[in-house]
Amino acid sequence: MNDDPHHTLSATSDDRSPDLRAEAFQGVRAARSRELAEDYVELIAELIHAQGEARPVDIATRMGVTAPTVAKTLDRLARDGLITRAKYRSIFLTEEGRALAKECRHRHDIVLRFLLSLGLDPETAERDAEGIEHHVSERTLELFAAFVARS
């Protein structure tokens, strides 16, 4: 797997070409730029389900940010076609937003259940899942799901 005789840095030293490496980082950056939108859409879907509507104040509370930050982010989501909103009214997901929410929920669920299967306590599992879910490829997700099913 690795015939570097030195082996000093690590047992999994990264000998990929700089280009491949650069691609990986670009992928990570792309994922990062989607993360916030995914978190919002997922939360909005949840609020609509749980309370019948999604209000900025509830989003702010649950995201741990201030109301103006929520307003600005919601404007971006609307611009990007994920939600619709009217002044002083609660928020609705577009078809596209609902699709994204569903997909995120699915990924979140699998990651969370995977971590729980490994034996992680629920609170840490929830925290880690929140961060990890946006960085898991389709292939990895399948492996996680298979592991959960097997356990």
Place this chain on the structure above:
Amino acid sequence: MNDDPHHTLSATSDDRSPDLRAEAFQGVRAARSRELAEDYVELIAELIHAQGEARPVDIATRMGVTAPTVAKTLDRLARDGLITRAKYRSIFLTEEGRALAKECRHRHDIVLRFLLSLGLDPETAERDAEGIEHHVSERTLELFAAFVARS
């Protein structure tokens, strides 16, 4: 594990208090703000090991960004005490930078080996590890390491 009779949203519905939820997101945001610094420091350590020195041009190539972006980021790292640099000279890690690099390398290794143990192909494993490593708690890391050792 979950006695919610509805069970309509998901098998792992999130009934944490809004405050706990907000904390989780704050943690994720904190992790995000550290990510770039960690990636740079890790890469700088690697370059120093592999080539004897870390030059901005190599960082730019491997991170997939332009030279001015690297320059600006390096200024922030210097401001934050992770590296030292002189104009037109190559980059050095401070004691603190070296410690961070070591820690990151360790986390990266475990996550990567864990993904490989699950049966993921090396290229995808490397890509996913890059994104995941910053969002894995100490507890989770231990579980990953234990899994690798067991397999």
Place this chain on the structure above:
DNA sequence: GCGAAATGTTAGCCAAGGCTAACAATCTGC
């Protein structure tokens, strides 16, 4: 050792995602 190529820096632009302060609208209780 000089000129060209490679590398590094500076200036200035942009968008995202935070914040506070100030104001506007809606909702609630009486």
Place this chain on the structure above:
DNA sequence: GCAGATTGTTAGCCTTGGCTAACATTTCGC
């Protein structure tokens, strides 16, 4: 139905992390 509380918006500021264009320095080839 109005006053006060709650909620929502707007304006303006900041940092981060991207970019291009322009310029400065260093290094390399000969």
